[in-house]
Amino acid sequence: MRIPCPHCGDRSHDEFSYGGAADRRRPTTADFGPEWLDYVYLRDNPAGLHRELWYHGSGCRCWLIVERNTLSHAITAVHAVLPASSPAMEDA
C-alpha cells in the first residue's frame, strides 16, 4: 500500500504510523462510564470507506487524514490535519 502524502508524494506505508479513526471525539464528561468505555476500547470495523489518521514519521513528520477503502486499500483522499503553511495564517 502506498500513501500519497500531500507534502512528500507517493510513499510506501512503512514510512507511516497508523493513528486510528479520524473522527472519534474525546468525551467531554469527566466521569468514567459508557462514553469513555466506548472511546478507549471499542473500535468500529467498517467494510468500505474509512477516514483515518496516519503519521508520516519517516517523511514530513505531519499527521494526515487518509480516506481508504478497507476492502481494496484504494485511497481516495489525503490531506494534512493542519492546513498548509501560508502567510495568511499569520493573523489567525
Add this chain to the structure above:
Amino acid sequence: MPDTALLPRSVLHDRLRPGRQGAATGPAGVVIREKTGLTLAAVAALRGRDGAVIAALTALFGVSPPTRLRLVRDEGLAVIGTGPGQWLIAVDPMPDGSRDLRHGDLTTTLRDRLGGLAAVTDQSDAWVVFDLAGARVRDLLARCVAIDLDPRRFEPGDVALTRAGPLDVRLWHGPKPGRYTLSCFRSYGAYLARWLTDSALPFGLELVETR
C-alpha cells in the same frame, strides 16, 4: 584555563578503506565523499509564524526559503525545506576546513533574528552527510530508497525525506544535475556508509578519503 574545545571527528574515521574499489574496468561509476565541517541549524516556525520566519530568513541570507521540499543555494549556503514551516540551514566550511563565520555563530544569529517566531537548534554534529556523484549514482540510489529518481520527477533542487531500509534519511538532488546529497543521523552514519559502499561495488566505487 584548560582548553576544552572539542574537535569534531568523522564517524568514518579508520572504518572504511578509501580509494578505488569494486568493478575495476573504466572510470568509477559512483564517487562517494563524506562532507565534513558543515555548520547546520534547524529552524521550525511556531504555529502561524511561517510568513514572518520566511521574511526574516530572506533578509538574513538574501535568498527566499523554499515553501516546499526544495533547496536553494547561494555561495556556500543552502536553505533546505524539510517540511511545512521547517528548514535546515547548511553552511559549507571554508577551503581550509574551518567553520565559515560570515553569519557569526549560525545558531546564535538565527535565534537573535527569529526570537518568538521559530525554534532554532544547532545540528552541526548531528548528521552524517554524503556527496554522491558518478554516471551510475541513480542506480546506487535505487538500491537504497523507494522514490522515483527519474530527474523529470526528482529534479535538481528537489528534497526527499524518506527511508533507506530501516533508516530515516534526507536526500536532495544537486542543484547540479546528477549530484546527490544523502544524510542520516550521525549514530547511523557508519551503517549507511557500509550499505552505500557495498551497494556501489558492482558499479565501480571511488571512496574519497575523509579528513
